[in-house]
Amino acid sequence: MKKYIITSLVIVLAVSFWNCEKDDICAQETPTTPRLIIEFYDAANPTELKNVTNLGIAEPTFETGYAFNAVSSITIPLRTNQDTTTLNFVLNGSDEDATNDLTDVVTFNYSRIETYISRACGYKTTFILNDTDGLVIPTSNWISSYEIVQTNINNEDETHVKIYF
Template sequence: MKKIVFITLSLLLAVSFWNCEKDDICAEGTPTTPRVIIEFYDNANPNTLKNVTNLKVTESGQTDGFVFNGVSEIQVPIRTNDIQTILHFTANGDDSDISNDNLDEITFNYGTQEVYISRACGYKMTFQLNTTDGTVLTPDSNNWIQNIVISQPNIETENEVHVKIYF
């Protein structure tokens, strides 16, 4: 009896693999919902990339976030279930001295679109930054960010820079 059950299960497993189509497995490296690609530039010399140091990026109302150190390009996610994401960019936010933290708030305003990938992978979301107010820096008395420029409003891949920040 055990032998018959084993053979039956083996045949079912073999048939399921034979019926497996290419579209049943989401291949590694398949494009997913893209993050916003941001490059940092020297405000005094706008064509020169500038590395951020101890930068912490968190969503408004959250304490956990992403830390970046010694890089001029970062990738951050935005909400897929909304048309606005507010992120806090805290200079010196990842060092032990909280007295030197300088938080600047950037609001990303965008439209969303679901894009079908495949049966196995499902959908991904793409974003379109609004052309008039796609990114808004909340002014305060001590902004470390001086200017924001949208260089690519269509956020469909992570292969290009979407936003440039000058500081």
């Protein structure tokens, strides 16, 4: 009888450990939703990177956003719940003087693909910029032109958009 009880306990323990999963911790190196990489170039010399000074980027309905200073490359997030992200790119927008601000409204149009990573990490969204209207700038106050270099935004290892000013 004692032999049956011990065997039953061993079987119950084995089955309970069999159903266990590893800890639900999302590892640091797990790929997440990529941000858009933008590089700035000199409009007069299109092959030369150009630092942008006091660049403020915010959604039109927000008062706060991202501030960049003396950089030629930036990363910005796109909305994961819509197929469009509209942002104000404000040259001199991250300084205290609002009288010298030059604003261009930039709209990114894309499709989204959600990929399940794991229970701990959730979903990863990748983006595909539209071929015809992936980027729309209705008026140019400081941005001269742009070029979509990579329509698939699935990592942060390469430039997706070049902006010339």
